[in-house]
Amino acid sequence: MNILVVEDDSDIGAMLSRGLSAEGFDVTVVGRADEALETARQYNPCAVVLDMMLPDGSGIDVCRALRSAGHSGPILFLSAKDEVHDRAEGLGAGADDYIVKPFVFGELVARLRTHLLHRLGESHADRVMAGRLVLDPSTRTAKFGEVHVRLTEREADLLALLMASPNRPIARGEIFDRLWASQGGASLNVVDVYVGYLRTKLAPVGRAGGPQVATVRGRGFMLDLSAPSAH
Template sequence: MPENKGPDSRGPEYKGLVLVAEDERHIADLQRRYLSREGFGVHVETDGTGALAAARRLRPAAIVLDIALPGMDGMEVCRRLREEGDWTPVVFVTARDEVTDRILGLEIGADDYLAKPFSPHELVARIKSLLRRAAGPDRDPVRRVGRLALDTGRRTLHVDGRPVELTTTEFNLLAYLMARPGQVFTREQLLAQVWGYAGYRDTRVMDVYVSQLRAKLGPASPIRTVRGVGYGVTETGP
């Protein structure tokens, strides 16, 4: 689990949470180190059952999935996610480099495949490539919901054409929610996705940041609270 320094410690370079499912600790630590250097949050699970539960709970941006996991192998984890309609990018990792394994993995729904030993630089490059493809080449950097226009390239926010100053933390949270209007996220999911702190103990800190955002946005705030679940942004805003 990433070191819990608190949400404000992560800057605008954060690229999302990567779930690493690997039972060999030294390999998992190596992947965590290189992914963290590139701005990714990392959550590690050491068996298939834990990996499947974490994928469902945290909604990572990408998954690095060892095939030979104890309990439930990586193939089964990927198969179940795809059956549930979860198409999070998956990179399979295995000690075997057999063509049949590679074909089966891709047929199940994996997006890429790496055979051990592999360069951690290559793993990072492949994850970045998968996320770029998932985002699409023509994505508009300006996100609009209701009276809000948020520019992720310039990192600016305008409400009714008026600029509103946000902290890095507030901007990252609002950008994540505005990119997914209509969806509702738990506090833990937001901490994991926006800052990479899966398992952060004080999830109520999210309430503080939402309150600060609402105060700055005023009546234009599109953020809604779903009791017993968490937060989301309405499709059209207020």
């Protein structure tokens, strides 16, 4: 899911780009109001994280312009202005949330995901997303752009587990406990077998520029969003 960050402080912009990318989002950072409107027009971002004070205008005006242009995704203000009337003005302009600087990054991500999930609607709430990879557990289908991959039930369970914590290794033993411990007769090696199956199924996703399952030596397996071809 693509996120537009409008922030004229280069340090904050870089931090948000790194952090949100690590959380599985595609991130574009701009520092001016005119750049924000042009980028939103071209790429139609899923959500916007918007500074209140910009060098060439107000975040309030940007927010209003985005809503007037038909942007329906979440808009979250990120501002050093912390008075009640500032919050009221931001929300009144059409924003979904208002976060005051200095802020906790984890809280920003949690609020962003909550608003995105709300926009997706209840019909899509069961879908699992990591970056541009979407898994529908009900049909056991993974989708990356135009690439569709059909999975077995256990392959889909394994992918959903890895997608829940992208770019973070999950130990082999934890995977086994979550997916196979309740079934008699299975051994720890079954994890490696199904990781192999899943890698084969996700090969078309990797060729399209999407993520693959990476082995992190001594730590387990993870869905690597930054290096799709890494095994």
